[in-house]
Amino acid sequence: MIVVDRAFTERVVKKRPIASYKGKMGRVVIVAGNDRFGGAAIMSATAAVYAGAGLTTVATNPDNWTALHARLPEAMVTDLQAETLTPLLTNADVIVVGPGLGEDAAAKSVLNLVLKTASKDQALIIDGSAITLCSQDRPQMPNAKIIWTPHAVEWQRMSGLTPSQQDDKENQKAFAKMAGTLVLKGSPTRTYNGKDVFLNTSGSPAMATGGSGDTLTGVIAAFCAQFGTNAQTIAAAVWTHSAAADNLHEYVALPTRVAASLPAFMAELAATQS
């Protein structure tokens, strides 16, 4: 069991080299948001941009474009059609699929496109609706660096384990049949990579509000884009997201306010390096 705390995270969040440029900070593509859950796409993208991803594109239902542009002009948008999306997916360093995507035919079709396109050097973060769809349809998974981010009920859909059965031993046994990294969200969140268990030490019930998990996907995406995709980076992203919520000292940690606090918080974490 590896305890993830501030000291652990400070080893991951690096000062930016002088010669940094946006292309070096990672290309993130977020496939998210149907006509009802545009907020999930906006929250994921906001977190990715505010946690430092160099170039963020959101593939979302066109109903969400105006709101996304108005809230987050740093992000680019595209639709969910294979013709426009395929080249963007191919060039991405990190792909997020699932927040607020829904489970209809359009969601299934774009999820299949992502699974067909993802390649071995890319991080692929699978969340929300995409977890539910993968659990139902059991598609062939790509040879990519897959990161699953289920909550307890999504993990139940993946593994068959009820929330009360979800202890380290059972989780590891169930995840041994799957590939990649598992971020099992909860209180506390545990990250599994098939070898170690990373126990998060930040977070509180103030995070029990819609959008907290959508925001986490963007933080993980930005961390992988900048610091390399491995279990340490992913566990540090989990800690940073929940610690940023703790730092608000508010009854409810509104995901948009958590995201807004990330640039200053990450500067603080990076400043401890000599």
Ligand SMILES: NC(=O)C1=CN([C@@H]2O[C@H](COP(=O)(O)OP(=O)(O)OC[C@H]3O[C@@H](n4cnc5c(N)ncnc54)[C@H](O)[C@@H]3O)[C@@H](O)[C@H]2O)[C@@H](O)CC1
């Ligand atoms: N503003 C938005 O656009 C939002 C969109 N969302 C999206 O909505 C879609 C559906 O996600 P949901 O998670 O709501 O629906 P799900 O159908 O996946 O799961 C919801 C059920 O699981 C329960 N649950 C969640 N965490 C649990 C835990 N730790 N222990 C026990 N039970 C738990 C919930 O109370 C609920 O009964 C996802 O794609 C998600 O990304 C949500 O994130 C909410 C906000």
Ligand SMILES: Nc1ncnc2c1ncn2[C@@H]1O[C@H](COP(=O)(O)OP(=O)(O)O)[C@@H](O)[C@H]1O
């Ligand atoms: N009681 C709690 N203690 C610590 N973290 C919590 C608590 N409740 C929720 N969270 C965090 O909030 C997030 C919830 O994710 P999720 O259920 O996917 O939200 P959504 O899909 O609405 O964005 C996770 O990161 C989880 O760890």
Ligand SMILES: [Mg+2]
């Ligand atoms: Mg969620």
